[in-house]
Amino acid sequence: MSRRTSLVWLQSGGCGGCSMSMLTAQAPDLISMLDTFGIDIVWHPTISLETGAEARALLSEIRDGGREIDILCVEGSVIRGPNGTGGFHRLAGTDESMFEWILALSARARHVIAVGTCAAFGGITAAAPNLTDACGLQYDGRLRGGALGADFRAGGGLPVINVAGCPTHPNWVTETLALVAMGALAAADLDQFARPRFYADRLVHQGCSRNEFYEYKASAGKLSDLGCLMEHLGCIGTQAHADCNTRAWNGEGSCTRGGYACINCTAPEFEDPGHAFLETPNIAGIPVGLPTDMPKAWFVALASLSKAATPARVRRNATADRLVAPPSVPPRRR
Amino acid sequence: MSEDGKRRLIVGPFNRVEGDLEVRLTIADGRVKRAEVVSTLFRGFERMLVGRKPEDALVFVPRICGICSVSQSVAAARMLAALGGITPAPNGERAINLIHAAENAADHLTHFNLFFMADFTRPAYEARAWHGEACRRFAAGGGTSVRRAIEARAELLNIMGLIAGHWPHTLAIQPGGVTKAPDGRDRVRLIAIARAFRAYVERALIGGSLDEFLALKDEAELADWRCAAGDGDLRFFLDIADDVGLAGLGRGQDLLMSAGAYPQDGTPLFRGGVLWRGMVMDFDDSGITEDVSHAYLTAAAPEHPFDGWTEPDMNSSAAYSFCKAPRLDGRPAEVGALARQVIGGQALVRAAYNAEGANVRSRVLARLVELARLCVALEQMAAALDPAAAFITHGAPVGTGRAFGACEAARGTLGHWIVVEKGVIRNYQLVAPTTWNFSPRDETGQPGPLERALEGTPIAPDEATPVAVQHIVRSYDPCMVCTVH
Numbered sequence: 001m002s003r004r005t006s007l008v009w010l011q012s013g014g015c016g017g018c019s020m021s022m023l024t025a026q027a028p029d030l031i032s033m034l035d036t037f038g039i040d041i042v043w044h045p046t047i048s049l050e051t052g053a054e055a056r057a058l059l060s061e062i063r064d065g066g067r068e069i070d071i072l073c074v075e076g077s078v079i080r081g082p083n084g085t086g087g088f089h090r091l092a093g094t095d096e097s098m099f100e101w102i103l104a105l106s107a108r109a110r111h112v113i114a115v116g117t118c119a120a121f122g123g124i125t126a127a128a129p130n131l132t133d134a135c136g137l138q139y140d141g142r143l144r145g146g147a148l149g150a151d152f153r154a155g156g157g158l159p160v161i162n163v164a165g166c167p168t169h170p171n172w173v174t175e176t177l178a179l180v181a182m183g184a185l186a187a188a189d190l191d192q193f194a195r196p197r198f199y200a201d202r203l204v205h206q207g208c209s210r211n212e213f214y215e216y217k218a219s220a221g222k223l224s225d226l227g228c229l230m231e232h233l234g235c236i237g238t239q240a241h242a243d244c245n246t247r248a249w250n251g252e253g254s255c256t257r258g259g260y261a262c263i264n265c266t267a268p269e270f271e272d273p274g275h276a277f278l279e280t281p282n283i284a285g286i287p288v289g290l291p292t293d294m295p296k297a298w299f300v301a302l303a304s305l306s307k308a309a310t311p312a313r314v315r316r317n318a319t320a321d322r323l324v325a326p327p328s329v330p331p332r333r334r
Numbered sequence: 335m336s337e338d339g340k341r342r343l344i345v346g347p348f349n350r351v352e353g354d355l356e357v358r359l360t361i362a363d364g365r366v367k368r369a370e371v372v373s374t375l376f377r378g379f380e381r382m383l384v385g386r387k388p389e390d391a392l393v394f395v396p397r398i399c400g401i402c403s404v405s406q407s408v409a410a411a412r413m414l415a416a417l418g419g420i421t422p423a424p425n426g427e428r429a430i431n432l433i434h435a436a437e438n439a440a441d442h443l444t445h446f447n448l449f450f451m452a453d454f455t456r457p458a459y460e461a462r463a464w465h466g467e468a469c470r471r472f473a474a475g476g477g478t479s480v481r482r483a484i485e486a487r488a489e490l491l492n493i494m495g496l497i498a499g500h501w502p503h504t505l506a507i508q509p510g511g512v513t514k515a516p517d518g519r520d521r522v523r524l525i526a527i528a529r530a531f532r533a534y535v536e537r538a539l540i541g542g543s544l545d546e547f548l549a550l551k552d553e554a555e556l557a558d559w560r561c562a563a564g565d566g567d568l569r570f571f572l573d574i575a576d577d578v579g580l581a582g583l584g585r586g587q588d589l590l591m592s593a594g595a596y597p598q599d600g601t602p603l604f605r606g607g608v609l610w611r612g613m614v615m616d617f618d619d620s621g622i623t624e625d626v627s628h629a630y631l632t633a634a635a636p637e638h639p640f641d642g643w644t645e646p647d648m649n650s651s652a653a654y655s656f657c658k659a660p661r662l663d664g665r666p667a668e669v670g671a672l673a674r675q676v677i678g679g680q681a682l683v684r685a686a687y688n689a690e691g692a693n694v695r696s697r698v699l700a701r702l703v704e705l706a707r708l709c710v711a712l713e714q715m716a717a718a719l720d721p722a723a724a725f726i727t728h729g730a731p732v733g734t735g736r737a738f739g740a741c742e743a744a745r746g747t748l749g750h751w752i753v754v755e756k757g758v759i760r761n762y763q764l765v766a767p768t769t770w771n772f773s774p775r776d777e778t779g780q781p782g783p784l785e786r787a788l789e790g791t792p793i794a795p796d797e798a799t800p801v802a803v804q805h806i807v808r809s810y811d812p813c814m815v816c817t818v819h
Binding site for chain 1: 344345346347348349350352353354355356372374375376377378381382385386387389390393394397398399400401403444448449452453455456473474475476480481484485487488489491492493494495496497498499500501502503504505506508511512513514515517646648656721724725726728798799804815
């Protein structure tokens, strides 16, 4: 690989958790991964040496066109308030808002990547009442537009690439960076919310370790139960676009493996579901949100059939916090 | 240089801290005369929570901060337990402590290797004998110690994949315990991770036996140990600290505070308290007030957090920061690993504090001592998990009431306060560690702890990014996203 890829990372109105998560990349670790794909960190708030005047000089040089960058990553929502001034988030050491810096630097980058749901869609920072008028780089919730506008295209021709997630899996970010560095990420590789399809065309439900309980609608009744979390405990993994259960987190984890619901954190407006996060709203016992692409009548029919067919083992385990009924061993066939 | 012979310097954006920080300095006669510490980001979490159900706080508060995410969850879970009168299952408490200790250990490791030591690679230190070695070990993003630390941290945080789903931002931590009951195999895997992490810390950081290091009782024993110890980064830091004079930089408050850390069956691993004029008193939140006189917030008298409110106001006349100024009985307090280990009675840290007070060296030493202690604790906590016992107790929703919960984040005392009416949150206030350490002035003009610690710091005439200021600021391991939230 001859040409190196330069990366600048800004932290806007967020928690920094996507950077913290990225640092947990394993096999290979983050530094090796970036190095392998020829990605040079020109500036990252957590990693770089340059601070204060040095960092200001560097960012100003890029803004003024004196230095080209290949990738601008923005983590955190864009804070537009109060009254469109961006004053609720001033870039420390300067007189300008982070909002203004993001507009200026986005215009200089070949690719702009929103890291995390905040930067992509507004996310938690934009939760009601959204005092800070927070939004995403190119989306305001589900609505295209956001801070840069619906028509924005980075120098390389793509819209903002939305690596959504709260937090992002470390390798959603590192693999997106690597694909961009290789020139292997095109518009067709992004879904309708501009999320990389390599992880957003999967559903959290796929590979969920509770799938046998789901098949029989053998539901958990309370947190810590082993059963399916969809019917009572707020899980929307059947609708959530991400590969959390086919690629593990921190070794071998995921939300559902940790015993709690998928809250669809890769989606716009996940922060305001209109009900308590760990409760499933239902009408006459049927969950309001149905599995992706499943007709309601079929869901109701299958659910009642599978509930009737639930093996005793599955039913017992569903409401226990550890395995109480092991699977039987089939008798030897003669 | 202005006409009055004073130089004004704005240092920012301050990186290798979590979040947004600016430090404004007035310099006269080569020293800092006055410092203003500025938080430049407001997000409004306290207001987001108003009108939601209390348990939804567990979705929002970890997302205040990507580095102290678990600490936020733990403080909120304790607050909700107090609200609902829930006594956590002892095994659940153990699992929460393990998750929390893993985050705090990871944070200390990150601070030392990624945030703090990089400043010794600066050209300003080129003439020092140790500079080349500092660059080899701690070059930002590429030093040998930095790379090893990133790998060890990722392996340590595999604890989260086993019992917390993932990190950051878990929902596994609940008022009554945890949502997953680890089995015998999980327990063995947790012990394996803890032992591997300890081996890394002994090899890379301590350069020898962790038990021998933790048995040191005073500076004299530490000096002997340094002569005999292997080539760990701790010894390297102590050599640099002597050469640069880090013990003389960043003199802190005489009031230290800790809420106590890792309680198990009513007894914390590190006891809490308030140290004031040599006396340790019990920690009690009733003496805490938050002052908004210098914050971009609507004017109000200092209030206890139960009665506080957060309303941004950019036109507030004396304001220079979004941070409120918390005070304990009217005084600024320093919180963090140093406070925790001094109050907790760790012999070596207490000796260092008694000799020279809170300063850059004693803060970093305390953090590394605590990291060593956490290595021991992680394995003990994992081994004590009982795969046959309950990991959670369940409570009922609360209609009306108010409650307080606290924990010790890596950076110090974190408190959450909630007021609930008719099943929804009416007020939510939180005071984070760096809100204490990096507070602005209060209505009496009293500077915050960092503002005071910066006064008198030597600044060379040509310095635009004063290196001593870097050391002092980072010695607190600030987390600015928590600070204003």
